[in-house]
Amino acid sequence: MARLIGTSVFDPLGDAVGKVHDVVVLLQMRGEPRAVGFVIEVSSRRRVFLPLSRVTAIEPGAVITTGLMNIRRFTQRHVETLVVGELLDRVVTMRDGSGNVTVRDVAIERDRGMDWKVTRLFVQRASTGPLGLRRGETFTVRPEEVTGLAASADQQGATALLATLEDLKAADLADVMRDLPQDSQMRVAAELTDERLADVLEELGNEDAVALLSRLEAARAADVLDVMQPDDAADLVADLPQLKAAELLGLMEPEEAEDVRRLMAYDDYTAGGLIDRKSTRLNSSHW
Numbered sequence: 001m002a003r004l005i006g007t008s009v010f011d012p013l014g015d016a017v018g019k020v021h022d023v024v025v026l027l028q029m030r031g032e033p034r035a036v037g038f039v040i041e042v043s044s045r046r047r048v049f050l051p052l053s054r055v056t057a058i059e060p061g062a063v064i065t066t067g068l069m070n071i072r073r074f075t076q077r078h079v080e081t082l083v084v085g086e087l088l089d090r091v092v093t094m095r096d097g098s099g100n101v102t103v104r105d106v107a108i109e110r111d112r113g114m115d116w117k118v119t120r121l122f123v124q125r126a127s128t129g130p131l132g133l134r135r136g137e138t139f140t141v142r143p144e145e146v147t148g149l150a151a152s153a154d155q156q157g158a159t160a161l162l163a164t165l166e167d168l169k170a171a172d173l174a175d176v177m178r179d180l181p182q183d184s185q186m187r188v189a190a191e192l193t194d195e196r197l198a199d200v201l202e203e204l205g206n207e208d209a210v211a212l213l214s215r216l217e218a219a220r221a222a223d224v225l226d227v228m229q230p231d232d233a234a235d236l237v238a239d240l241p242q243l244k245a246a247e248l249l250g251l252m253e254p255e256e257a258e259d260v261r262r263l264m265a266y267d268d269y270t271a272g273g274l275i276d277r278k279s280t281r282l283n284s285s286h287w
Helices: 083-087 159-167 169-179 180-189 194-203 206-215 218-227 230-238 242-250 254-264 273-287
Strands: 008-010 016-028 033-039 048-050 056-058 062-065 079-083 090-093 100-108 114-124 136-139
Touching: 016 083, 016 218, 048 056, 048 218, 079 083, 079 218, 083 169, 090 194, 100 136, 194 206, 194 218, 194 230, 206 218, 206 230, 218 230, 218 242, 218 254, 230 242, 230 254, 242 254
Parallel strands: 008 062
Antiparallel strands: 008 016, 016 033, 016 079, 033 048, 033 114, 056 062, 090 100, 100 114, 114 136
């Protein structure tokens, strides 16, 4: 299912109506988990729910719908689980006593009753295992062969999530990260390069970007600010508490920190500030 993320969604006439953002499943106490629909991001970046009952075909690179779509914004219910946002990298336990495994992907199939079920989990062994089991071994299991599938989303790691999201544009990755639980968000941030994380921060809204930057270790935050466009970095630093801002500026490369300090000295609405920002951006782009 992870391969579906970012897939274009079309109506019967072949017009694109959006892209797959996530898959919604119901993790049941008994029986196979049931897939109920897709979260679709439409052109305005509005996310809506598309029931699988309105999907006529799932093909490589395309999801075809009946053309009926509720444009009401998607709101996740308590009983619903998002495959990418919550389920990938969840650690579950094998019922046969062979230890813990990590969910890397899931497969769904339509049954005779026309319901979509999660029939297979693609999993990987934990870093250690009893009885000489190979570390990192990957294999498929049925959902009923594991326990803990409905565990808290806060346990989600970053490996499978990053594998799913690595090809997304920075703006799309920012949209996904904005919706992740805080722990998962920080795990993903820890795995991104400074340049990639800088691109994501520039696409996030200022409030979300400041919150994420504040949770990074100071040295890492300074490294990320170093590779950001100076005007974007200045906007973020200006919104940090004064002591935190001073700490990060002190850890940044001197030339980059000086650019940020100079931009912060200008009011956003003065002609001098606007001119200086343009000049700094051009100089930064030159290098």
